[in-house]
Amino acid sequence: MGKENESSTTRFVCLHGHFYQPPRENPWLEAVGREPSAEPDHDWNQRITQECYRPNGAARLVDDKNRVLHIRNNYQDLSFNFGPTLLQWLAANEPWVVERLVEADRRTRDRWDGSGNALAQAYNHMILPLANRRDKETQIRWGIEDFRHRFGRPPEGMWLPETAVDAESLGIMAENGVKFTILAPHQAARWRFLDQEGPWYEVSDGSIPTGRAYRYACPNGKDLAIFFYDGTIARGIAFEGLLEHSSKLVGALREAFERSQVREGEPWLVHAATDGESYGHHFKFGDMALAAAFQALEADSAIQVIPYGAFLKRFPVRAEVDIAGDSAWSCAHGLGRWQRDCGCSTGAHPGWNQKWRGPLREALNWLRDEMALHFERSLAPLVWDPWAARNDYIRVVLDREGEALSFIRRHQRRDLNADERRLLLELLEMQRAAMFMFTSCGWFFDDVSGIETRIILSHACRALELMRWTGGRDLEADFVRRLGAAESNREEYATGAQVYERLVKPQAVSARQVAASIAMEAMALKEDCRPFILSYSYEPEQQLSVCELPVPCQAGLGTVTDRRTGRRERVLLALIHFGGLEFRCSTAALRSPGDWDRLLSALRRGAEEGTSGLVRAVDQILGEESLSLTDILEEPRLRVARHLARDSLSFYTQFQRRYFHANKSLLWSLRQWGIPLPADVQDSIRRVLEQEALEVLESFVTAAQDDSDAARSGDGTFQYRMMAARLQTLRRSLDDWGLRGKWGRVQRFLTQAMRWEMERAAGREPDRLERVLQLASFARVLQLEVKDWWLVTHWHALAASSVLPGWVRRHDPERKRVQELDRLLACRFLDPSNPFAAAADSHEKEIGKSS
Template identity: 40%
Template sequence: MPEKFLCIHGHFYQPPREDPWMDMVFPEGSAAPARNWNERICRESYGPLAFARRLDGSGRIMELLNCYEWMSFNVGPTLLTWMEHQAPEVYARILDADRKSAERLGHGNALAQVYHHVIMPLASDLDRQAEVAWAVADFEARFKRRPEGLWLSEAAVDDRTLEILADEGIAFTILAPRQVAAVDDEGGQWRETDEGGLDITQPYLVELSGGRSMAVFFYDGPVSQSVAFEGLLRDGERFWQRLSGAGSSGLLSLATDGETYGHHFAFGEMALAYVLAQTRAGRDGWRNTNYGAYLAAHPPKRRVRLRQASSWSCVHGVERWRADCGCSTGGHPDWNQRWRGPLREGLNAIKTEMDAHFLGAGQKVFRDPAQGLKDFGKVLAGLWTPAGFGERHFLPGLDEQAQDTGFKLLTMEKWALSSFASCAWFFDDLGRIEPLNALTFALRAMGLAQRTGCRDLEPLLLSHLGQAASNDPVMGTGLDLWNREVRPRRETVESLLAQALFTLWAEARMPASGKSGTAVWPGVEVSVEVGGLTNDDQPSGKAVIAWRHEPGLDRCRWIWEQSESGDPMASCVRVESPERGSLKCVPGQYLPWEKRQDLAVKWVSGAEARIWSRELEQAAVGVYLFNSFREAQRTQTVAEHWERFWAALCWTWIMGQVPGRGDLLGFLRQTGQNHPDAHELCRRIGEAICGFLAEKSPDWRRIAFILSRALDLGLTTDLWAAQNTYWLRRERGVTDAEVARLLWFTE
């Protein structure tokens, strides 16, 4: 019987969403009620793939399959950075999946990815080398091994890109079959071909200059298309039948956006888990593999030549990322994408100037500016400290100010590269969030360029943006968008101080006179010292701003003038800066929506937590004062007041702080029907159960008691995270039959 191998690849990527001053993802209104799209898609796709439910006929959970352990995958470095801090349990499953697959197959499932998802054939050599070097460093830091393969953004490729991959030790990549131009016949004769004339069950070799080469896999286009766009994930068995019928020997390889599973198609991860379980069991002779393992066992026997500057998502090559080629998402057939050209040209123009500035100014601080840029990825990945980088790359004898300039130059290049992420051109309009984010990254990079001695590049960029226009007349031209949406995002000393003071106030951490407090974001810290009150009884003090990786500090004095209206957004922060003089910031007028929303989220989260704590204090008394009903009584006297404390009363009863009381239970059950606080209460209960399950020695009786009482109230507790936590304990041999039953497991 011929050998049959299945490799399903998921390309997991989100556009860079980080604010380039704070280096964190701020609220995105379209993702609500989630804070941002990373959070929302993680809950819909990345998390479910790490804990995919496999159910029996009665709907109980047989297994939580870590799909990453049985599929090939790449995850964008910027997305992994977010996930490491905001979804650590999912992040840990991804790392564990690569380790276990390497133990099983001798090669890990994970591939590296171009760092900022730039379109490589459209990038300069300096940028391409940095993007690959940073990707490799990030991968090594996370997966503790060198990457064998690397996913190219949009599978966009040319021979020069492959040469750069080969120089970094990359052995293979994955492309669409229509990207091949010619194939040899093993006898040295070349013939032109298209996707229909290529045997995609084997890897091929691309010969490069200087004796280098790169192995290339080609995924199955029709089956991948069915998965991504044709609803194949609605039924696991149907998915399996399509796959098993698509190949008879060799390798069957699929490649789609990873978000297909769960985000684009709800519960798609369950269909994938079903298929992966079939290959794990060897059904119909199929075996699970990954690209590295298959390449080691089946090295290329034939060569191919590629279509230069081609991609998997544009039939015109790479025109989608620089021209109105006709490729779009299809949602607005009457729109044009003529804005793509000016956007690309403008960003290219300022990047060329910034690169020249980096290499020129860099000669005064770096031993080798280009090599320093490549190795800066090791600092971003945490492999090197800034001090360690300085020892290797700074010229001897540099003072702190010169070192600060060096790190500003490197950070300038980081954000300039971010502005070229492919998503800025992929969609249908200039006014979308992705192009606006790209321009925001450019704004930050230009600011750093100017601070390190470069001329003001904004007029150069705007000369190109003036030639671009949104399809929506309300949005206007590129200049309109720049002035209305992008320029207000620029951070200043006064805007940072305003956000720091507001954060400390909203989180009830505002220091007393003579004390200090710190507001921390990943990219910057603001330390505030309160000196006392002014003659007008306004708080005042000093502040120090410290930027990540940069040894230099910004210092200033401040006064926080409170608004007489009581509106905190109308307050005014006045700053005296040695460099810029007297400045002011009124949050409601000067801060962009994302920053105002973040401050609002901090306030409402803190206020809600304080109110909940007070409600629990009241409920702890109220449960004892809730008298039993008299004859013909159907509800409690002044029921509307008791209903106000419904969630806290439920919590107190569920946690067993009072014995069962029949009329109280009935009242809570009746009041809970469609109660607006029910969803949040169910989330709190699930979170509490997670905490109890994570304890070194779980109190199983207590957990079962809480779950049972929640059921008695008719609550639909959010058990997703609790089930995941239980499964992780189960994998370590820690189980309890009753808790498993209450969590809807088969055991």
């Protein structure tokens, strides 16, 4: 037990962040596509990670001049839950964030005798009171198993999506070992003390004392504890500016003790739950305000920050509660927000209605029930218990390559053949998609055409496809008809049926589209076909260049496999490149062994007739429907476009360079005589000088990647001095042309190079710090700022660990340069007057691990 646990205080604080995004992945690809509303970022997961999830893993404490004094992992003090589907995305795209979460929970457990500050969450944010019992069980069990997979322990607490609660859901949670959950104060109906036969207090107005835990007796005979958060604090954080400054938040927390209904000597917990995105996304610098607040509370001997589980262990529950059935924290009308036009909306579109919510839910409920019947009938001969298999399927979702075979062996009634195994997996994927149809965000916002509603409809589309493939009835027409009753507020869509047909179905990905994407990329980049692309693999059987004239044409035959289920499809294709970004790819499923030979013969005959004959031959064999570059998958499309644009852009850059050097004297004279240069000429000059600076830096970094002694250049070497001198000349030239500070690409490159060297230094190569210092000196020569989030984070890791202090001791003459870099980064990690400098927390040592 840590020293802080021995305190005799009765005042405790716990802030909880509910971090969540809907599963944004395209259900065919398991990848998030570009979301234009999130620009300049690729998608909303990426945007919010940069603004919130990542900053809270390394929150800044700054001085009055905004220089960074210290970095704090807010997740070590903040109680939190991350939606499992968001954690899956983070693990694949931002693993550093997941490392910080896991490390925070581990250190909290060490500090509080096994109680961590991470909570589980029902899997994909389904509104559980509106679900049937089977879905409730699966959502809760999947949430628990995902938590165990990420954090290496069973969860003590579980977050209910939107805190939507009913007695059955709480009972299932208790059956599965969950010890507590968190609700809003208005979700309590009445309470009383356990240590006396006293009266019940009616609190449906939200007046329940929130500083203690309450026992809830479930109808199934189990019980669990419920914490009802302080609504005043939560509202202040979410809507009333408590994150404008840490002093406001700390003041509100202290004030809460004074207004609380505390019995003499009773331990009291002031706690609040809000969207975790409040800390940086909803409120810029909210992560910094939170870090400063935790720092202030840490220094206050009268108050302790504690996780819910530790409070529950230390202080036995003294009261019991009844809940208000079918309620949630974000709807004043019970559960109306997810099933009817209750009046709750974002307020972004005055005059709009949400009458579409009811028909949408009715359509999805109908589809769920039809799929459940097909699921049971189809799996009854194959597995012992179809629904037990679904509950266990999360282990496959978390580790498809390692778990699929053992999962099948656990559940099969007999040895299944390949087709039966595929059927089993496809039916389970159908059920996964069917649950994702009910992700809460689909009803939360203002219109059925919104991005969140399109997400849940895309999962419905995938589920319908899987139902057809597994021998079920084709229900799509009937489903679309039911969506026709969900009227949109937008004239261009009219109903949910049009949203589905025009915005959702085009997202579906076929095996032929996958094959075309891989083939087009390979042809444009002159590479072999890639073996994998997201959820699919591709195995080429035949690949042949038919001709280069009149236009390049290739033919191919390959097998596309869905790696989740094992479904295979052999695809025949013909690809024509008309030049530039103009491609035409036609595909068809292979029907007979002779299809390949017939295609080759037709293409060769067509090529002899010219371009029109080639196109006609393709249409005759494969059909007139074709794919262009804009129709293939996003990743290969962008890769092809960048590759094909590279030569053109390089030609333009070389043209600018030749023009500048050939006319430099004339252009300089015009400038000296006061004759303004055209803007495009000025831009050409800037690009030329910037490109030359980039080439200097690239040559330096290339040398840094060579570990030979010849490539090592110390501060005083001729090579390094010549590079610095050249950069200084280029910077002065830029200034002389009146283009001071126009170094965007150079700044990005230099920053990235410094990041890379710091990451290596934080690993097993501390001597790379010399390269970091050299790159920093280049930044000073170019008069560039390098206030990069990752640089400061890595620099703090080096300063707080043994790496940087040890290196400075070995290279004492470099101490001044190190301190200059500290200042260049607007930090005070090495400033002796920094109160954190002398005693850096050991838990920060791992912060420098690369994402």
